[in-house]
Amino acid sequence: MNKLRKMKFNRLNVAIILLSIMILGCDDYLDVTPESVWESGSFYSTPQEAEIALAGIYGVLADDGGYGREEIILGAGTDEYFYNRRFNENWAVSLFRNTSADQFSFNYWTTMYEAINLANLFIESIDRSSFETDEAYNALVAEARFLRALSYFNLSNFWNEVPLRLTSSKTQEDNNVPAAPLAEVYEAIVEDFTFASENLPHPVDAGYIQGRAHKLAAHGLLARVYLKMSGYPFKEPHYQQAIAHCEAVINDGYHSLITSSDTTGYRQVFLDIIGGVYNMREVMFEISFQNLRDQGLGGTTIGRHGSLNGINFGSSNTLGDPNGFAQAGVYPILAGLYDQVNDKRYLWNIATFKRIGTGDIVRVTDELAIRDFCPAKYKRWEPLDYADIDIDGTNENFVTLENSASELNRNFTSVNFPVLRYSDILLMYAEASNELNNGPSALAIQYLNEVRNRAGLDDIEVEKPAVTADKGLFFEELVDERTRELCFEGVRRHDLIRWELLGDKLGEVEAFVEGHPNFVASNADHQAALRGPNNFDINIHLSLPYPLVEVTVNQLLDQKQEWQ
Numbered sequence: 126m127n128k129l130r131k132m133k134f135n136r137l138n139v140a141i142i143l144l145s146i147m148i149l150g151c152d153d154y155l156d157v158t159p160e161s162v163w164e165s166g167s168f169y170s171t172p173q174e175a176e177i178a179l180a181g182i183y184g185v186l187a188d189d190g191g192y193g194r195e196e197i198i199l200g201a202g203t204d205e206y207f208y209n210r211r212f213n214e215n216w217a218v219s220l221f222r223n224t225s226a227d228q229f230s231f232n233y234w235t236t237m238y239e240a241i242n243l244a245n246l247f248i249e250s251i252d253r254s255s256f257e258t259d260e261a262y263n264a265l266v267a268e269a270r271f272l273r274a275l276s277y278f279n280l281s282n283f284w285n286e287v288p289l290r291l292t293s294s295k296t297q298e299d300n301n302v303p304a305a306p307l308a309e310v311y312e313a314i315v316e317d318f319t320f321a322s323e324n325l326p327h328p329v330d331a332g333y334i335q336g337r338a339h340k341l342a343a344h345g346l347l348a349r350v351y352l353k354m355s356g357y358p359f360k361e362p363h364y365q366q367a368i369a370h371c372e373a374v375i376n377d378g379y380h381s382l383i384t385s386s387d388t389t390g391y392r393q394v395f396l397d398i399i400g401g402v403y404n405m406r407e408v409m410f411e412i413s414f415q416n417l418r419d420q421g422l423g424g425t426t427i428g429r430h431g432s433l434n435g436i437n438f439g440s441s442n443t444l445g446d447p448n449g450f451a452q453a454g455v456y457p458i459l460a461g462l463y464d465q466v467n468d469k470r471y472l473w474n475i476a477t478f479k480r481i482g483t484g485d486i487v488r489v490t491d492e493l494a495i496r497d498f499c500p501a502k503y504k505r506w507e508p509l510d511y512a513d514i515d516i517d518g519t520n521e522n523f524v525t526l527e528n529s530a531s532e533l534n535r536n537f538t539s540v541n542f543p544v545l546r547y548s549d550i551l552l553m554y555a556e557a558s559n560e561l562n563n564g565p566s567a568l569a570i571q572y573l574n575e576v577r578n579r580a581g582l583d584d585i586e587v588e589k590p591a592v593t594a595d596k597g598l599f600f601e602e603l604v605d606e607r608t609r610e611l612c613f614e615g616v617r618r619h620d621l622i623r624w625e626l627l628g629d630k631l632g633e634v635e636a637f638v639e640g641h642p643n644f645v646a647s648n649a650d651h652q653a654a655l656r657g658p659n660n661f662d663i664n665i666h667l668s669l670p671y672p673l674v675e676v677t678v679n680q681l682l683d684q685k686q687e688w689q
Contacts, residue, residue, distance in 0.1 A: 170252040175265050178251075182243045182272050183337075183413075187428065190236030192412040192542050194429045196615055198229045199283065201453060202657045203617045204630040205608060206434070209454030209495040211653030216452075218669065221660035225688060231672040233283070237276040238290070244273035245293040260324075267324035271338040274317035275544075278350060281310050282619045285358055285668045288682060289313055303681040304671075311354055318347045322370075328379055328405050335403040341380060342410040344373040345545045348553050355560070356623030357667070364557040371554035374409075375572075380547040382579045383407045389469045389579050395502060398541045399431065400528040409550075412542040427537040431503040431527065434613060435538075437479040437496065438506065447505035447525050448535040454654065455500055457492035458637040459612060462605050469581045474612055476501040478508065484520035486513050493643045495650045502613045503540045505533070548576050548610050556603050564596040573603070576610055622667050631658040 169175045187193055201207055202219030217223035218230055247269040256262040280287045289305035291313065305313075321343035326333040333339060348370040351363035374380055383390035383406060390407075397404040398411065414428035432449035441448055455475050463471035476499045480486050486508050489497045508514060509522035529539045551572035558569040565573075570593050574584045585592055585602065592598045604624065608617055621627040635658035638644060644651055670688035 169247060169250045171255050172261070172265075175247070175251055175255075178243070178247050179265065179268055179272075179337075182240050182247070182269065185236060185240045185243060186272065186276070187412050187414060188236055189427070189429070190232035191240070192544075193414065193427055194433065195229050195233040195236070196542065197429060197433050197453070199233055200613075200615045200618055203621055203627065204456055204458050204634050205612050205617045206453045206455050206459075206500055207495075207654060207657050208452060209499075209650075209653065210452055211495075211649050214656075220656045221662065221666050222656075223669070225670040225673040225676070225684065227669075227672075230283070230669050231674060234280070234672050234675065237280050240276045241273050241290060242293055244269040244276070245291060248273075249293055263324040264326055267321045267343075268338050270317040271321035271325065271343055274314045274321065275346065277310060277314050277317075278346070278353075281307070281314070282353070282622075283669045284671065286310065288679065300679055301681045302679065303683075307359055311350065311359065314350055315347065318343045318350065322347065322373070327377075335405060336411065336413045338410060341374050341377060342545055344370045345409050345550050348374075348550065348557075349545070352553055352557060353619065353623050355557075357625045362560070364561040367557040368554060368561065371550050371557070374547070374550050375554065379406070380409060380550070381406050382547060382551075382575060384579050389581050391470050391580060392473055394546070395473065396526060398543055399503060399505070399526045401539055401541060402528075407547045408543050409545040409547060411544055414539045414541055428540055428542065429536070429538060430540040430542055431505040431538045432536060434500045434503060436476045436499055436501055436504050436506070439480040439482045439484070441480075445532040447523075447527060447533050449505065449538075450535075451496065451499045453500050453613075454495040455492075455498050456634050456638070456654070457498070457641060458634050459608065460492055460498075461637070462609055464582060467581050468609065470609055472501075474500065474502050474609075476504070478514045480506075480521075480523065485518050486521045486523065488514045491643055493638070493641055493648075493651055493654065495654050500613045503538075505538060505540065543614055546611070546614070548579075549607075549616070551576055552603060552607055552610065556600070559596055559599050559603070565593055565599040569599070573606065576606065580610070627667065628661060628663045631661050634658050 169178055185191065189195065198208075198216045199218050201216055202221065208214075208216035208219050214220050214222050216229070217227050223230065248266055251262070251265060253262050277287070277289075286304040286307050287310060288302035289310055290299075290302055292299075294300055321338065322340050325338055325340040325343055328339050328341065348367045351367035351370065353359070354361055354363045355367070383394050383404065385393060394404055394407050396402075398408065401413070403411075412428075414430070431447075433451075434453040435449040435451055437451040438446065438448050460471070460475055463475075465471050476497070477489055478486055479489055479497050492498050505527045506523045506525050509524050513521045525533065527533060527538060527540055555565065555569040555573045558566045562569075570585065577583070577585060582588065589598075589602065592602045604620075604626065607620060611617070618627070621630055635655055638651065638654055639646075646652075665687045668685070671682060671684055676682050676684050
């Protein structure tokens with residue numbers, strides 16, 4: 126097998142491709158006519174060139190404008206987490222103070238369209254005659270279509286109707302595309318993911334490279350698409366299709382929940398994600414990061430997971446310490462959803478400790494201490510001895526969980542991001558089955574229990590017997606279970622919107638915070654925690670406005686009426 130096929134994607138690949146392909150792909154916002162020497166037909170004429178081109182698309186998605194940073198920022202503002210800096214409003218989308226000029230949503234928009242344009246260019250340019258079999262050729266095309274579908278799904282989740290560009294942009298005129306009806310956007314996404322599910326390799330196939338798209342991930346994301354189509358704003362039930370794609374994953378038997386006797390497996394899943402280890406059994410698709418900023422490649426794949434949304438480390442100035450900004454605060458209502466004694470996910474997902482400037486590791490006891498009560502799912506470090514949390518001291522020992530190719534950096538991390546896990550497949554099946562059958566089926570209950578049992582909880586029929594006999598109660602349990610299991614994984618905002626529950630849940634957040642025994646109305650931090658719920662307007666905040674630059678440059682795209 127060609128050595129290049131055996132290589133795990135790294136940022137050197139991306140650096141190469143962004144120096145070569147980005148010359149070729151016309152930027153959506155530049156009026157540049159490509160020279161004839163750069164015509165797309167002269168590229169991707171060998172399997173090696175095709176491999177490098179695909180690395181470039183993965184690299185774009187992993188940049189700051191995509192999964193590297195903006196995924197964190199745009200995903201905030203639900204009942205999970207919020208921007209905890211009371212003295213500014215940088216994360217305006219999460220505070221529902223955004224306008225069409227918001228920089229972070231603009232970055233996300235341009236990044237997704239950059240990936241789409243590169244995928245389009247790849248599909249148009251790959252040379253069929255360079256491949257010995259249709260299977261090899263179709264697998265590479267399928268990978269590009271998988272990434273294009275993922276990008277369009279991300280766009281539609283935030284903006285609903287978006288311009289549908291299925292060919293590469295070559296002139297400024299190509300940028301003038303109106304927003305397509307939502308049905309057409311979903312149709313394109315489904316077609317691409319379906320082609321991917323039929324032509325991508327299986328994870329056990331010879332030649333499959335860990336960390337890349339595969340057919341079971343395509344099935345899983347199709348299930349997610351069909352559930353989205355079944356809810357707001359499309360509201361056309363596709364529960365049977367969602368079940369079919371969940372079954373394609375479940376019945377295949379390759380994927381499973383990771384379990385172990387001491388940690389129930391949940392901890393191990395995220396230790397692997399943080400440490401850069403591909404745990405293919407449970408993590409079906411993830412965005413991979415490698416921190417090579419110190420090697421001069423800082424403009425390539427660099428993530429912020431564990432820094433922006435990590436645990437407070439006390440602002441150490443020592444090079445290599447797992448510092449971070451801890452700008453995401455956990456709403457105490459999320460903590461209240463856990464059985465904090467028995468649910469192993471609670472202590473992993475929510476920080477109950479921090480490190481202060483003296484090096485003392487101390488317990489966080491106030492749920493309204495918004496700069497300390499932080500997400501812990503992507504923790505870069507933890508105490509070497511958890512007993513130190515309750516003992517005064519300085520320079521207490523900690524263990525670094527992140528496995529970086531260079532010295533740890535305060536700004537950037539190599540922590541991966543899970544786009545899709547097997548537990549989500551089980552919960553999506555349970556949800557779709559409950560809707561389709563007007564109540565939970567035996568399998569729906571079984572799959573919910575598998576997720577609960579791995580967390581250390583009893584079967585739902587033991588703990589809450591009424592839930593298994595009522596459609597509404599079962600749905601409410603899934604609403605809570607999905608956030609207990611999948612918090613901070615980029616699904617909550619989209620879940621709440623498709624369920625038409627975002628406003629309700631923000632109202633519950635407001636009531637919970639104001640009713641908390643530690644709440645002080647004059648406390649600026651407590652006021653900051655209420656900015657999102659106070660600013661939310663259901664008439665405008667269920668989707669984002671088109672970026673100002675886009676509606677200025679794209680002559681066929683008008684701003685949404687509610688955002689004018």
